[in-house]
Ligand code: AMP
C-alpha cells in the first residue's frame with residue numbers, strides 16, 4: 001500500500017500525543033510551548049504614573065501660561081523612581097516627578113521639564129511656560145494590560161515579548177510542555193565517523209549531524225547514538241536503548257527491501273508496530289512510521305536528500321505536535337519559475353530550488369538525485385511538481401522554505 005503524502009501525514013498526526021507539562025522559571029520560557037493559559041497577574045501600569053520628567057500639577061492652574069505669561073508654582077518636593085508620593089498637590093503648587101514615578105494625589109497632569117524654567121530668586125518655585133490639558137503626560141493604571149488578560153494560550157510558542165509581559169505582570173514560573181528528546185540513529189556498515197580514515201568501501205556518516213539540526217528546528221532536543229552496523233542484532237539493541245531513553249526515534253537508512261535493511265525486521269522483533277512504510281513522493285518513498293516500546297519511530301531513507309525531504313514534510317510537523325504546539329503549517333513564499341519543471345513519474349516530485357533576490361526560482365543543481373547533497377546545500381527550499389505534469393517557465397509557484405530555528 002502506497003499512501004499519498006496527505007494520508008501519511010494524517011495517520012502520523014493522529015498518533016502524536018503532546019508530552020506532559022512541567023513547571024519552569026520564566027527565565028527559561030522563551031520559545032517554550034505553554035501548556036496552561038498564561039494570564040497577567042496584575043494590571044499594567046500598576047498605578048497612575050508620569051510619562052515625562054517634569055512637574056505634577058493641576059492643569060487648571062496653568063491654563064493661561066505661555067512664554068510671555070509664565071505661571072509660578074511652588075514646588076513641594078520630588079518623587080524619584082521607586083518611591084511613593086507622601087504629599088498632596090494643591091492649587092498653586094507642584095511636585096517634581098520623573099518618568100514612571102507614581103502620580104501624587106491632587107495632581108491631574110504633568111508639565112514636561114522643557115516647558116518650565118527655574119525661578120532664580122525663589123529656588124523652591126518654577127515657572128510654567130506652556131499649558132497642559134488635564135491628564136496630559138499621565139499613564140493610567142491598567143491602560144496597557146488589565147489583570148487577568150490572556151498573555152498566551154495553551155499550545156502556543158512563547159515569544160520574548162510575551163515572556164517580558166509575563167515577568168512584568170508578576171509571573172516568575174510557568175507551565176510548559178516538556179521538550180521532546182529525540183534519539184537519532186544512523187544505520188549502515190559502510191558508515192565511518194567523520195575524523196577517522198575512510199575504510200575500503202566506506203563513506204563519511206553525515207545524516208546524524210543533518211538530522212540533529214533538523215530536530216532542533218522542530219523544537220526538540222536531539223540525542224545522538226553511535227553508528228549502527230547492518231545486522232538485526234545491532235539494530236534491535238540500538239532501537240531498544242533509544243526507545244528507553246527518548247520520547248521519539250529518528251533513524252536513517254535500512255528501510256528499503258535490501259538484504260541489509262534491518263529497520264522493519266527490528267521493529268517487528270522488538271514487538272513494535274509498523275503503521276506504513278511507503279509514500280507516493282519522490283524522493284522519499286520508503287519512509288517508515290511505526291513505534292517501538294510505544295515510542296513513535298520515524299525511519300528515514302538513508303540518502304541524505306530523501307531523509308531531508310521526508311523529515312521536513314512529515315517528521316517535522318509530527319515532532320512539533322509531540323512538543324505540544326497546537327497548530328503547524330510550513331512556511332511558503334511565491335516565486336517565478338525561471339525554467340520549466342517536468343514530472344513524468346507517478347509520484348509527486350519535490351525539486352530543490354534556489355530563490356534569487358529577484359524572486360526567480362531555478363533548480364539549485366542539475367543533479368536532483370536523492371543522494372545529491374550539492375544541490376541540497378545550494379537550495380532555498382522545495383517546489384512540488386504533481387505526478388505526470390509540467391510547470392511552465394514563467395509561472396508563479398509556492399516554494400516551501402526550509403524550517404528555521406523556532
Ligand atoms: P540505505 O537507505 O541504507 O539503503 O542507504 C541509501 C544510501 O544512502 C546509501 O548509498 C548509503 O550509503 C547512504 N547513506 C545511508 N546512511 C547514510 C548516512 N548516515 N550518512 C551518509 N550517507 C548515508
Ligand code: MG
Pocket residue numbers: 187188189230253254260302
Ligand atoms: Mg543502508
